[in-house]
Amino acid sequence: xxxxxxxxxHGDRDVLxxxxxxxxxxxxxFFHCGDSELAPNDELWQTFYxxxxxxxxxxEFPDRRLVDTGADRVYMTHGHLSNVRFGLNHLTYEAQENQxxxxxxxxxxxxxxxxxxxILFLNPGSISQPRGPIQIQSYAIIESTxxxxxxxxxxxxxxxxxxxxxxxxx
Numbered sequence: 001x002x003x004x005x006x007x008x009x010h011g012d013r014d015v016l017x018x019x020x021x022x023x024x025x026x027x028x029x030f031f032h033c034g035d036s037e038l039a040p041n042d043e044l045w046q047t048f049y050x051x052x053x054x055x056x057x058x059x060e061f062p063d064r065r066l067v068d069t070g071a072d073r074v075y076m077t078h079g080h081l082s083n084v085r086f087g088l089n090h091l092t093y094e095a096q097e098n099q100x101x102x103x104x105x106x107x108x109x110x111x112x113x114x115x116x117x118x119i120l121f122l123n124p125g126s127i128s129q130p131r132g133p134i135q136i137q138s139y140a141i142i143e144s145t146x147x148x149x150x151x152x153x154x155x156x157x158x159x160x161x162x163x164x165x166x167x168x169x170x
Contacts, residue, residue: 001071002026006048006139007033007078007106008126010055013044015127015156019139020047022158027141029069033106033124034061034078053078053106066098071144075100079107079123088114088121095119101170102142102149111138113151115168120149127156136161146170 004027009015016038020030024047034053038044040060052061056078064077075095082091084105095103102120110132112123125138137156142149153164 001028001069001144003029003031003069003072003074003102003142003144004139005031005033005104005122005124005142006127007124008035008053008109009037009128010035010126011037012128013038013042016044016048019127020044029067029074031067031074031076031104033076033104035106049076051076051078054080064094066100069144071146072101073099074102074104076104079105084108084123088116091121092116092119095121102144108132110134111136111140111153111164113140113153113164113166115149120151120168122151125153134164136164138164 004023030048032048032050034051035055040058052063067074075098105123109126111125111134114121124140127139138153140153142151149168151166153161
């Protein structure tokens, strides 16, 4: 299975349309980790699984989602309600409660990828407004197989970032 993960486009709808067009038929799932600042009835949400960010004010967006892909249980949230700026403890408990194998989040606008207690935690960074030491407008693709999770980060223009490639055994 291949999962495209993006977050924090902050009103830039065109970048999501570009991702949809670029990866249609190439990935199995599209995940958006919040702060889209788009309407909850936007047609993009027919393609992307989306959660509510702290800048998404419509109550129709869910705060959290659990998506069973058949290969993985993907738990997603924006992160502000899980206090991700102060570590992943709260998010770890949420993911464990949901028996997730992958936990996706945004909010910090910073790239992050680690495996902890059998769960892959991934922040794709911000596709529009990166923060922190890695100043790349980014998204990530997870390739999940029965034996490993392979994560590759990409720039907004779809160029692979060779230094941001990770492989985790399952």
